[in-house]
Amino acid sequence: MGGTIERGLEDLYAPDGERADALVFGRKSGPSRRGFLRQAGLASMGAAVGASIPFGANMPQGLVPAALAQGVPAAAPKGPVPLDFPGKDKGLVVLGDRPLVAETPEHLLDDDTTPNSRFFIRNNGQVPEAVMDADKWMLTVDGEVNNKLEISLGDLKSKFKTQKLRMVLECGGNGRSAFQPQARGNQWTNGGAGCAEWTGVRLADVLKAAALKSTAAFTGHYGADPHLSGAAGQIALSRGMPIAKAMERHTLVVFAMNGEALPNIHGGPLRLIVPGWPGSLSHKWLNRIWVRDKEHDGQGMGGTSYRVPIAPIVPGSNADGKTNFRNLESMPVRAIISSPANGAKLTTGLREVAVRGAAWAGEYTVRAVDVSTDFGSTWSRVNLSAPKNRYDWQRWTAKVKLPMDGYYEIWARATDARGVMQPHSPANWNPQGYGGNAMQRVAVLVG
Ligand SMILES: Nc1nc2c(c(=O)[nH]1)N[C@H]1C(S)=C(S)[C@@H](COP(=O)(O)O)O[C@H]1N2
Numbered sequence: 001m002g003g004t005i006e007r008g009l010e011d012l013y014a015p016d017g018e019r020a021d022a023l024v025f026g027r028k029s030g031p032s033r034r035g036f037l038r039q040a041g042l043a044s045m046g047a048a049v050g051a052s053i054p055f056g057a058n059m060p061q062g063l064v065p066a067a068l069a070q071g072v073p074a075a076a077p078k079g080p081v082p083l084d085f086p087g088k089d090k091g092l093v094v095l096g097d098r099p100l101v102a103e104t105p106e107h108l109l110d111d112d113t114t115p116n117s118r119f120f121i122r123n124n125g126q127v128p129e130a131v132m133d134a135d136k137w138m139l140t141v142d143g144e145v146n147n148k149l150e151i152s153l154g155d156l157k158s159k160f161k162t163q164k165l166r167m168v169l170e171c172g173g174n175g176r177s178a179f180q181p182q183a184r185g186n187q188w189t190n191g192g193a194g195c196a197e198w199t200g201v202r203l204a205d206v207l208k209a210a211a212l213k214s215t216a217a218f219t220g221h222y223g224a225d226p227h228l229s230g231a232a233g234q235i236a237l238s239r240g241m242p243i244a245k246a247m248e249r250h251t252l253v254v255f256a257m258n259g260e261a262l263p264n265i266h267g268g269p270l271r272l273i274v275p276g277w278p279g280s281l282s283h284k285w286l287n288r289i290w291v292r293d294k295e296h297d298g299q300g301m302g303g304t305s306y307r308v309p310i311a312p313i314v315p316g317s318n319a320d321g322k323t324n325f326r327n328l329e330s331m332p333v334r335a336i337i338s339s340p341a342n343g344a345k346l347t348t349g350l351r352e353v354a355v356r357g358a359a360w361a362g363e364y365t366v367r368a369v370d371v372s373t374d375f376g377s378t379w380s381r382v383n384l385s386a387p388k389n390r391y392d393w394q395r396w397t398a399k400v401k402l403p404m405d406g407y408y409e410i411w412a413r414a415t416d417a418r419g420v421m422q423p424h425s426p427a428n429w430n431p432q433g434y435g436g437n438a439m440q441r442v443a444v445l446v447g
């Protein structure tokens with residue numbers, strides 16, 4: 001559809017907007033880049049996207065069509081790199097190979113429950129070797145407890161009540177690639193999330209068995225993954241949460257994912273699932289929980305890690321996160337369109353298209369999802385399902401009408417239970433790009 005632009009559009013436009021217009025839209029000189037949205041511009045943009053644009057008159061000034069911005073250039077400057085990993089769908093996209101990080105394009109998040117083969121991967125260190133006898137895996141709970149635990153996975157399974165919940169796991173940086181200027185870290189589109197059925201026991205039950213002292217204030221998580229450098233003294237990741245979050249009934253110590261023993265790449269044999277909060281709290285290869293009397297200060301705590309400004313800062317500015325920052329807790333509201341895929345070519349004459357997706361909102365439920373096919377001039381409400389349990393995502397469906405053949409964009413935006421809606425572009429810029437929840441746009445071509 002109009003060809004993929006290999007360089008980032010922002011890179012292209014930064015030095016010389018007119019030259020960029022000429023490259024993108026084939027115009028040699030003339031009005032500034034904004035000019036391409038007037039009559040003549042619309043025609044050349046139509047040529048660039050390969051069709052007429054029935055709702056072109058509604059296009060916001062300066063909008064780069066989703067068909068041309070597809071692939072999110074910042075995420076994949078040389079085009080998407082497919083993941084080649086045992087048991088994984090080849091449609092997953094590698095964002096980094098050391099450490100291994102891969103996201104799930106929205107159109108592969110079309111299942112009600114995300115299969116293990118399509119679940120995103122995020123590591124900070126090396127992937128430890130798979131263990132043979134999972135039930136012998138040991139977990140230590142120490143620190144501010146009266147009864148230090150050293151318990152095997154086998155005993156965890158037999159001594160505590162098993163819970164099974166379908167819940168979203170979402171990387172704290174999901175949506176980061178939409179930040180301008182670019183924020184540090186993996187350039188996730190919306191694919192740093194998935195919703196699986198997790199089997200485990202309540203962390204609260206384990207902490208009760210360890211008999212928390214009245215001084216217990218925070219957790220600190222440790223796992224078996226070696227640091228990237230291989231140095232013994234260095235820790236890949238060690239985050240923690242307030243005791244109240246640890247004691248929530250949905251916070252689990254998990255040993256199975258979608259009915260299978262927890263795969264090694266997802267932290268098997270044992271991990272935390274801390275739903276609604278950044279994925280980095282859901283520690284993989286979990287072997288120790290240190291209960292602390294103050295906020296944990298491990299790798300990934302403090303500074304600008306998983307922290308966002310309290311009062312907005314100047315985009316692109318330096319900040320050390322020491323003042324005016326708070327820990328990112330609940331993830332923001334987000335809807336994804338899982339069908340049709342971005343860039344879909346639909347049959348000539350098709351006048352109605354079924355649209356599907358999912359929506360979730362960290363600790364909150366989703367109140368509504370709206371879709372637009374006319375660049376946001378009008379919106380219609382979708383059919384939104386109820387979550388199976390708290391922290392489940394909510395699948396949605398809609399039928400949208402397309403009055404004639406041509407180029408359309410389907411936009412989706414969700415609103416959470418508090419009334420907070422997704423923005424057009426991410427708000428509250430921060431150096432590591434957390435909380436980016438810009439609404440998704442999907443380009444479709446009819447005919
Ligand atoms: N031990 C350990 N746990 C970890 C990580 C890690 O690097 N090491 N990454 C965290 C981050 S940042 C995320 S988003 C989730 C990703 O889980 P997944 O790879 O199963 O999708 O795991 C978290 N748990």
Ligand SMILES: [Mo]
Pocket residue numbers: 122170171172173278279280
């Ligand atoms: Mo993450």
